Amino acid sequence: MPLELVTLRCLRDNYAYLLHSEAGTVLIDAPEAQPVLTELSVRGWGLDAILLTHHHDDHIQAVPELVAATGARVIGAAADAHRLPPLDVSVVPGEPLEILGDPVEILDVSGHTIGHLAFHFPQSALAFTADSLMAMGCGRLFEGDAAMMWASLSRLNALPGETLICSGHDYCSGNAAFALTVDPDNAALRERMRAIAEAASPCAPATLALERATNPFLRVAALREGLGMEGADDAAVFARLRRMKDAF
Template identity: 80%
Template sequence: MPLELVTLRCLQDNYAYLLHGKAGTVLIDAPEAAPVLGELAARGWGLDAILLTHHHPDHIQAVPEIVAATGAKVIGAAADAHRLPPLDISVAPGEALQILGEPVEVIDVSGHTIGHLAYHLPRSGYAFTADSLMALGCGRLFEGSATMMWASLQRLNALPGSTLICSGHDYCAGNGAFALSVDPGNAALRDRLAAVAETRQPCAPATLAEEQATNPFLRVAALRAGLGLGDASDADVFARLREMKDRF
């Protein structure tokens, strides 16, 4: 059985996630304390650890309050420790990590920031990608290059299609509108957006297979000709799409 996953809305459009199993409970990112502590109290759960993906305030600012309330250990990137809250456990891409009795693959997804990590739990089938691969989109390139982000997305794109992609924000409206503008003939995309509109449910988390079918940043091969980039590399097509999205 996979670990129980609870998706928490925080701030205006952030997501945080709780993972729960027989061995305890873990939080992925800490945008806001009240929703996290409220959910823990409602379920009668403690909190054993907080996994951090990157240093932006809307992903780490609630760490001190949550740690004070729960005693949770803080886990994050060794290379980014100078920009994160004090870490109890430092990790690096490729290192072995165990969370709640499950192996965790630590993946470098630099691009949005340098040192951004994703956490993949192959046994439960979850990947916590924060602001790298997102529902119908990807994060802005604040620190890294398009080439760097493209390589990060390809590492995530190699995961099993059934993997549930748990991203860091609900940007469904803007990402969906952009995706439709560059991929208007994509029936799977239109169906996904129609379902979101009908149910009024967020478009994340979603499986990697669903992202592969609808996310323009994973569909560069299909979009290359329509963008007039027939001879361009995949990385260059991705860069053009990212530039277009920035201006959208």
């Protein structure tokens, strides 16, 4: 059975995601308990597991309250267990995992943090990328470096174009404004900005194909010449774009 996806706004600009099937319900990241508990109550669902992408408080701080209320198991990176809530299941990139009857690919997307995971559900064409690949952007490099983040983004960019990228924040306004400064003639970007301005729904998730067309951090080849970086490799162009965004 196909998985049902519910996008939840939490805190000021976080996203969390519920996945549901006849086999149960899981949550990806736990920024805030009340929106999750309210949605579960409205839908009459329990909560079987919480998947954690990385250790930042705005992605894990609701875990104790949610576990106490639902008994959900907690799944996260073995390498990051020392700074995550207590884990029931520790995972490592590349090892097999099954969630709600779907196989899950565990991807190392370090850069924003070391040990950041993404969870790819290939049968359902979903990827939970949190603060690695984001809507028209990518996460700041708090622990990793540009080469590490570029490798992570390249790993995600190799997924099928129809994959829905379920990112961790609504930074769409600022990301779009920056994207326009480096990619001003991009008609797809302008159309996406128009659609977001007119929509009441969240700006994530979005297909990887749309990110490829509008996200400057996936468009380094198209932007290289405009940045005066002919001959530079992709990682160097990405690093320049990330520094520009940091100062934007």
